[in-house]
Amino acid sequence: MAxxxxxxxxxxxxxxxxxxxxxxxxxxxFIFATLIIFSFVFLREDYGFLKLLFFVMLGIFLINWxxxxxFDILVYALIPIVIYLFSKKFLFQSLFCAIISLVLxxxxxxxxxxxxxxxxxxxxxxxxxxxxxxxxxxxxISMDNIFKKTx
Amino acid sequence: MKNKEGLFLIFxxxxxxxxxxxxxxxxxxxxxxxxxxxxxxxxxxxxxNENIKLQSELxxxxxxxxDIQNGPKNYIxxxxxxxxxxxxxxxxxxxxGSNQGVSVSKAVLFGNSFIGKTIKVFNDYxxxxxxxxxxxxxxxxxxxxxxxxxxxxxxxxxxxSISKKASINNGDVIIVADPNFPxxxxxxxxxxxxxxxxxxxxxxxxxxxxxxxxxxxxxxQK
Numbered sequence: 001m002a003x004x005x006x007x008x009x010x011x012x013x014x015x016x017x018x019x020x021x022x023x024x025x026x027x028x029x030f031i032f033a034t035l036i037i038f039s040f041v042f043l044r045e046d047y048g049f050l051k052l053l054f055f056v057m058l059g060i061f062l063i064n065w066x067x068x069x070x071f072d073i074l075v076y077a078l079i080p081i082v083i084y085l086f087s088k089k090f091l092f093q094s095l096f097c098a099i100i101s102l103v104l105x106x107x108x109x110x111x112x113x114x115x116x117x118x119x120x121x122x123x124x125x126x127x128x129x130x131x132x133x134x135x136x137x138x139x140x141i142s143m144d145n146i147f148k149k150t151x
Numbered sequence: 152m153k154n155k156e157g158l159f160l161i162f163x164x165x166x167x168x169x170x171x172x173x174x175x176x177x178x179x180x181x182x183x184x185x186x187x188x189x190x191x192x193x194x195x196x197x198x199x200n201e202n203i204k205l206q207s208e209l210x211x212x213x214x215x216x217x218d219i220q221n222g223p224k225n226y227i228x229x230x231x232x233x234x235x236x237x238x239x240x241x242x243x244x245x246x247x248g249s250n251q252g253v254s255v256s257k258a259v260l261f262g263n264s265f266i267g268k269t270i271k272v273f274n275d276y277x278x279x280x281x282x283x284x285x286x287x288x289x290x291x292x293x294x295x296x297x298x299x300x301x302x303x304x305x306x307x308x309x310x311x312s313i314s315k316k317a318s319i320n321n322g323d324v325i326i327v328a329d330p331n332f333p334x335x336x337x338x339x340x341x342x343x344x345x346x347x348x349x350x351x352x353x354x355x356x357x358x359x360x361x362x363x364x365x366x367x368x369x370x371x372q373k
Contacts (some may be wrong), residue, residue, distance in 0.1 A: 012185070018236075019186035022364050025283055025306045027238050050160040057167035061178040062185070063236035064171055065244050067276045072237065114239040120285070124238050124306060 003147055004051060007041065010034060010139055011055055015062050017135070026124050029109075031059045032076060033136030036098075036105045039084035041143050043093050052084050075112045079105050098140045102133040179232040179244065186364075226260065226370040227251055232276070234363075241283035241304070241363070243267070247371060248275045257372040258332040261361055265327050265336040269371065277371070282308050282338065283363055291338060293355070294323035300355070302338065310341070313353040319344045325357060333372070 014030040021028060038055050042048035056077050064073055083101050087093060092101075106129040110118050118125050170177055229245040247253050249272050257269045259279045267281035280287055287304030298317035300310040302325070313319060319341055327336040339357040347354045 015182075015185050019182060025241070025363060027236065029237065031236075047157045047160055050157060050164065054160055054164050054167070057164055057171065061167050061171050062182055064175055064178055065233040065235050065242065066278065067175055067244070067273050069172065072239070076237075109237075110239075113237070117239055117285075121238070121306065128238060 003041065003045065003143070006143065006146070007038060007051075007055060010143075011038075011058060014135065014139075018063075023127075026127055028128055029106075029132045030135050031063060032079075032105070032109065033102060033132035034139055035059050035080040036083055036102055037136045037140045037143075039080045039101070040087060040093050040098050040140065043084070043087055049084065052080065056080055072113050075109060079108055095137070095140065095144075098137065099133070102136050103129065106133070176232065182233055183367075225373045227253065227373050228368060229253075229277075229371050230368050231366055238306070240285070241281045241287075241306075242270070243279045243281060243363075243366075243369075245269075245277045245279060245369065245371065246275070248273045248277050250274050252373045253277050253371050254373075256331055258327070258336060259372070260336065260370040261366050261368075263337060264360055265332070265338050266361075266363075266366070266369065268332070279369075279371075281363065289332075290328045292326050292328045293317070293319055293341065297326075297328075299328070300325070302357075308357055310355040310357065311347065311352060313344075313355060315346070315351070315353055317353060319353060319355060325355075 011031065011034055014034040018028060018030040021030075035052075035056055038052055042051045045051060060073055060077055063076070066073070083105060087097065087101070106125075107118075110125055227247055229247040229251075231243050232246055233244040235242040245253075245259075253269060253272050255269055255272055258265060259267045259269060259281075265282070267279045267284070267287070269277050270280045271278040282289070282302060282304050283306060284304045285306075287302070287308070289302045291300050291302045291310060292298065293300050293310065293313065296318070298313060298319060301312040303309055303311050310325060321341055321343060323341040325338045325341065326334075327338060328334065339359045342356040342358040344353055344355045346352075
């Protein structure tokens with residue numbers, strides 16, 4: 001339960017960062033990076049999938065801007081879930097796997113929603129991916145260290 | 152005990168799903184709360200807007216006052232509920248829709264500055280594409296001589312297709328010249344001018360009197 005409430009606090013921090021820290025109109029996807037990391041955090045938990053699903057829904061509840069569901073939001077939600085299922089099947093949960101997942105997750109997000117954006121605004125893509133992933137890795141390392149003893 | 156935990160999680164997930172689909176307004180309000188939107192920024196930016204508006208009026212008066220018609224005065228005030236959460240688009244959600252008389256392709260202003268147009272209207276909400284969206288394009292006029300240009304949106308919008316003969320200076324006001332919107336609404340001022348990469352035109356970067364993230368309320372043309 002401690003891990004669940006810590007995750008709640010982390011997603012809250014990620015949300016505040018995402019809504020306040022907007023350098024030059026560039027949105028940094030702290031929430032998305034956190035959800036990708038959560039797909040590793042809850043990998044060996046009881047009801048891990050449901051816990052991840054709860055945080056994905058909470059993330060969508062916070063970032064959704066449209067009165068009806070959209071393709072963009074669906075992609076945003078599905079990527080962490082796919083990473084969770086993939087990691088569960090192949091038992092990926094090391095720091096290296098988290099880094100690879102963050103990079104692939106961001107590429108997938110951009111490629112599925114607006115592929116030309118990566119080429120046309122590569123600097124924006126890079127800033128978003130590097131900043132968000134750094135935050136995500138910080139979350140991964142912190143949670144890994146704090147909850148190592150309890151696992 | 153474990154079954155109860157699972158059932159409780161499923162219950163929470165369904166509540167969130169219900170809120171996302173049927174009551175998104177609660178998410179927008181929570182987001183506004185977490186974003187700590189700074190109300191005091193509004194007054195400073197309103198003053199900057201007034202300044203640009205005055206420059207715009209001066210530009211119009213000194214050249215074409217007799218030729219232009221006054222734009223429609225009927226605007227409706229609206230609150231900004233939410234913004235598009237990623238970098239692909241720049242859209243905002245407003246708390247007014249067709250029930251309040253809003254329709255598609257209407258001008259949206261912050262203070263006196265043009266910030267975008269309505270692209271989708273629901274009963275009580277509408278979606279605005281702002282000039283910071285990569286797909287936004289609109290014809291504009293620049294400075295007292297009203298040179299033609301094309302505003303191209305993006306994270307840093309710019310004015311392109313300005314004739315090389317046009318004498319553009321830093322600080323020249325940029326106004327809307329699209330037949331779909333009232334003529335002469337100010338957008339911002341010229342920050343910097345240079346020759347385009349194809350060497351055929353000039354292009355200019357823009358100074359805005361506001362930051363998009365600080366905008367809490369706007370005016371929508373009815």
